[in-house]
Amino acid sequence: MPDLSENETIDHLAERHPARVAPQRSVAIVAWQALPAVFPNLGRGIGGMETAAWTFAKGLTGIGQWSAAIIVRADVKLPADTVDGVRLHASVERWESVRRDVAQCIDLHPFRWKRFRPSLLWKLPALLLTRPFRSRDPELMRPDPRLTSFSTDVWVAMGVGKESAGVIATAHSQNRPCVLMIRCGADLDERYIADEISFSDYGERSDVCRFAIEQADVIVCQSNIQVEKLKRVFGRDGHLIRNPIDLNVWQRPANDRLRRGVIWVGRYDDFHKRIPLAIEIARRCPEIPFTFIANRGDADIESSTRAACPPNVTLIDYVRANEMHQRFASALAFLSTSDHRVEGFPNVLLQAAASGTPIVSLNDFDGFLEASAAGFPCESSLEHATQTLADVVAGKLTIDHEAVDAYLQTYHSTPAVITKLSGLLSTLLAARVTNGS
Numbered sequence: 001m002p003d004l005s006e007n008e009t010i011d012h013l014a015e016r017h018p019a020r021v022a023p024q025r026s027v028a029i030v031a032w033q034a035l036p037a038v039f040p041n042l043g044r045g046i047g048g049m050e051t052a053a054w055t056f057a058k059g060l061t062g063i064g065q066w067s068a069a070i071i072v073r074a075d076v077k078l079p080a081d082t083v084d085g086v087r088l089h090a091s092v093e094r095w096e097s098v099r100r101d102v103a104q105c106i107d108l109h110p111f112r113w114k115r116f117r118p119s120l121l122w123k124l125p126a127l128l129l130t131r132p133f134r135s136r137d138p139e140l141m142r143p144d145p146r147l148t149s150f151s152t153d154v155w156v157a158m159g160v161g162k163e164s165a166g167v168i169a170t171a172h173s174q175n176r177p178c179v180l181m182i183r184c185g186a187d188l189d190e191r192y193i194a195d196e197i198s199f200s201d202y203g204e205r206s207d208v209c210r211f212a213i214e215q216a217d218v219i220v221c222q223s224n225i226q227v228e229k230l231k232r233v234f235g236r237d238g239h240l241i242r243n244p245i246d247l248n249v250w251q252r253p254a255n256d257r258l259r260r261g262v263i264w265v266g267r268y269d270d271f272h273k274r275i276p277l278a279i280e281i282a283r284r285c286p287e288i289p290f291t292f293i294a295n296r297g298d299a300d301i302e303s304s305t306r307a308a309c310p311p312n313v314t315l316i317d318y319v320r321a322n323e324m325h326q327r328f329a330s331a332l333a334f335l336s337t338s339d340h341r342v343e344g345f346p347n348v349l350l351q352a353a354a355s356g357t358p359i360v361s362l363n364d365f366d367g368f369l370e371a372s373a374a375g376f377p378c379e380s381s382l383e384h385a386t387q388t389l390a391d392v393v394a395g396k397l398t399i400d401h402e403a404v405d406a407y408l409q410t411y412h413s414t415p416a417v418i419t420k421l422s423g424l425l426s427t428l429l430a431a432r433v434t435n436g437s
Contacts, residue, residue: 025067025429026067026069027153028069028089029053029068029071030156030167032091034049036050037053040320041320042074047347049183054070056244057069060422060425061084062418066425068086069087069088070087070088105117141165144167151174154429155170155179157178161204165209165215168180168215169215177218177432180213180216180218181220182222184342185226187344188233192210193210194206218239218428219239222240223240243347243350244417245354245408245413245414250354252356259330260289262288262289263357264290264291264336265334266292266293267296267297268296269301271339275292276301278290281382282313284382292316294315329357334349336360338363349365349375350408358397358399361376361377362377362378371407375399
C-alpha cells in the first residue's frame with residue numbers, strides 16, 4: 001500500500017523529514033522498450049516514454065547522488081553493461097522480435113487480422129513450436145520473475161499497464177517503494193475505476209491499470225491536467241515533474257534560411273497521433289512540402305494513408321534518434337495533430353521548440369504553447385491549422401525565440417527536471433526511514 005498519505009505532499013514531507021539519504025542510493029528504472037534509446041542501432045520506435053526513461057537514468061547518475069540502472073528487454077546480448085554511467089540490465093528474450101512482428105499483424109482483443117505478411121508463414125508456426133520452451137508472460141499484478149532478483153533502493157515504473165503493475169508488485173514484495181510515471185492521457189482512463197473489466201486502446205486490462213494507480217507509492221505526472229485528473233478520478237495526489245530535454249543537443253540551427261517545408265512525427269493511427277488529420281491538412285496546402293515520419297501502428301490506417309497520400313507529402317518509416325534534431329532544425333514548421341485527451345505531453349513539442357521550429361497544433365497541451373510562445377494552438381480546427389501553417393511558412397507569423405529558450409531553460413531543461421526528480425526520490429526514501437519501513 002502507498003506509504004505516503006494521499007493528503008500529504010512531497011513538499012510537506014520535505015519540511016517534516018529533511019532528506020537524510022546517503023549519497024549513491026540506487027534507483028532502477030524499468031522501461032522494457034527503451035533499448036533503442038540507449039543503442040539506436042538495436043531497434044526502432046523510440047517514443048516519449050523511452051526517451052524520458054533514458055534521460056532520467058542518465059540525469060540521476062550525472063548528479064552524483066544516485067546509482068541508476070535501466071532495465072530493458074532485448075533479443076540479443078547487450079554490447080555493453082554500462083553507458084554514460086548508467087548500469088544496463090536486459091531480460092534477453094530471443095523470440096521477442098518475432099512476437100512483436102506477429103503482434104503487428106494480429107489483434108487478440110478481439111481477434112482479427114490487421115495485415116498479412118509472407119513472413120507469418122514461418123513466424124506463426126515457429127512461435128507455436130517454441131512455446132513450450134519459452135518463458136511464460138508474468139502473472140498479472142504479481143511480482144515479475146524477471147525483476148525479483150534485482151536489488152535497488154527505489155523502483156520507477158514507466159506508464160500504466162500490466163508491466164508497471166508487475167514492477168510495483170515486485171517492489172512491494174521487496175519492501176521497496178515504487179514511483180509510477182504517468183506518460184500519456186490514456187494512463188488515466190476513467191474506465192479503469194469501473195468494476196467491469198475493459199481494455200484500453202493499447203490492449204491493457206482496466207483492473208490491472210487500476211491496481212498500478214492504486215498501489216504505487218508515489219505518482220508523477222507530466223502536466224497539471226494529469227495531476228487534476230488523477231485526483232478527481234482516482235483520489236490520488238500526483239507530483240508534477242515536466243518532461244526534460246537536453247538543450248545542449250537540441251538547439252536552433254546557425255542559419256534559419258536553410259529551412260524548408262513542414263514536419264510531422266507520429267505513427268499510423270486515428271485516435272492518438274491521428275495521421276489522417278495531418279494528411280487532410282497537407283492536402284489543403286498543396287504548395288507546401290510535408291515530411292511525415294510515421295512509425296508502425298494500425299495496418300489499415302497505414303494502407304489507407306499510403307493510398308491517399310497527396311503528392312506534396314513524403315512518408316518516411318524511420319529516422320534514427322540521433323538524426324531527429326536535424327529533421328526538426330531543417331523545417332519551417334512542426335505540425336501536431338495529437339489528441340490531447342489521449343496524448344500525455346508530447347516530447348516532439350519540446351524538440352520543435354528547442355530547435356526554433358514554430359509549432360502549429362490542433363490542441364495545446366497543458367497550456368504549453370501559450371506559456372512558452374513556441375507556437376500556435378488551433379482549437380481543433382483544420383481550417384485554422386491550414387491557414388496558420390500557410391502564414392508561418394510565408395513568414396507572416398513568427399515566434400519569440402528568446403522567450404521560448406527562457407521558458408525551456410526554466411521548466412524543461414534536464415538539470416532543472418532531474419533536480420526535482422532527485423529531490424522527490426530522496427524525500428520518499430527519507431520518509432520511509434523515518435516511518436521504519
